[in-house]
Amino acid sequence: MSEPSLYAGAALRRLRRREGLTQAAMAQRLSISPSYLNLIERNQRPVTARVVLQLVDEFDYDPRALQENAAIGGIDGLARRLADERFADLGIDRAEVTEFLAAAPLAAAAFSRLFDEGGGPRADTVSMEAEVWRAIERWRNHFADLDEAAENLADELRLTRADIGAALTDYLRDRHDLAIRYLPRAVLPETNRRLDLHARQVQLSEMLTPAARNLALGMQIAALEYREMIANIAGGASFDHPGARDAFAGYLRGYFARALLMPYGRFMRACDATGYDPVVLARRFGTDVGEVARRLTTLQRVGQRGLPFFAGRVDPALQLVERLLGASETSMLDRRPACPLLQSQSSAPWHAQAVLMEDGALGPQHWVVAQIAAPAVADEPRSDVMLLGIEARFADNFSLAKGISLRPEDAMPIGPGCRMCRRVECPARSLRGPAQAPVD
Secondary structure, eight states: OOOOOOOOHHHHHHHHHHHTOOHHHHHHHHTSOHHHHHHHHTTSSOOOHHHHHHHHHHHOOOGGGGGGGGGGTHHHHHHHHHTSGGGGGGOOOHHHHHHHHHHOHHHHHHHHHHIIIIISSOGGGSOHHHHHHHHHHHTTTOOHHHHHHHHHHHHHHTOOTTTHHHHHHHHHHHHHOOEEEEEOTTTSSSOSEEEETTTTEEEEETTSOHHHHHHHHHHHHHHHHSHHHHHHHHHTSOOOSTTHHHHHHHHHHHHHHHHHHSOHHHHHHHHHHHTSOHHHHHHHTTSOHHHHHHHHTTOEETTEEOOOOEEEEEOTTOOEEEEEOTTOOOOTTSSSSOOGGGSOOOOSSEEEEEEEEEOGGGOEEEEEEEEEEEOOSSSOSOOEEEEEEEEGGGGGGOGGGTTSOOOGGGSEEEOSOTTTOOOOSOTTOOOOOTTOOOOO
């Protein structure tokens, strides 16, 4: 795969002005023509490797400074911030985002920093869950130290599908002198797991499914043995809501448990062999499709990356109750309720469709989204839906996309929700928003 071209006109222009050079003088030192330098500074030509070497030789220049927009996620990162609903009435498109970043990259970085640290939604309007999601997204939902620790422990236990629960039970008994006891829901009304050190017991609700029991035991091991590692990660995040840090630490314990049940290397090999099929993977690793979907968003180990999935969980009232963006840049889960055209009318265990979403500054986004029935972990009287999505350009290797056309013209046109949607004459529209305008 060829490397993307590097356009860094603003950085070169600042360097030239700092050195007090005309374009002609700068071009002479770089061994290029003044007209070519002029094109580079206007981002009409990329910076070549030879020019980079000349910059290093002539000006002792750090070439990493040429990629100054990388810290904000480039055009996609800036576009995602400008797609915030507070800017919807401005109608900022992707061309303007590109212009902004090319003409004033430092101003774009300053805006991004302000948006991320203080200019985002006010603390009193952001839920605790959203704060936790934001902390997860800063790590792109990949916690390498937890993954490595879980994989090492899984190798030590040699977990297999047939005896995961037994292996975890034996480990807690032998290492921590803890027995497992299953109690009625009436005894554990507010939780599914409790540690009773006086009785030397890990107490679990008898209503938990076998897969949920295994996850709960993995979370207990994380709480006992990796408390400091988890506290260090959680301590580096900034929260305004009381309780958000504890909720983030709880998510990290769940992350460790999933990594223990689905060790990275073994799970990646199974993904490659099955086409990332969540149903088959759930059977193979003794868990459920919801946990597999969450795990699929974490596969970002250097040198062993998986496909960039996102996942979300939606309850029967169409509330988004979980959001994991992973390495994707989607805005599809930024708002709920989302486009009614995305709602599945199928009664099958899963349903997949290709969608093309027009979302302001982000431009058209072409995705394959699978909606999978998420089984309850205990006796909850409801049935949630997991959304598992991936960019259509990666979907050739996704088993649930088989039989779906991946041509943009065949995708279902959707929007970011009726209030924010700019499409006109949509038969599914329920609300008319201030940003509605024809889409070119």
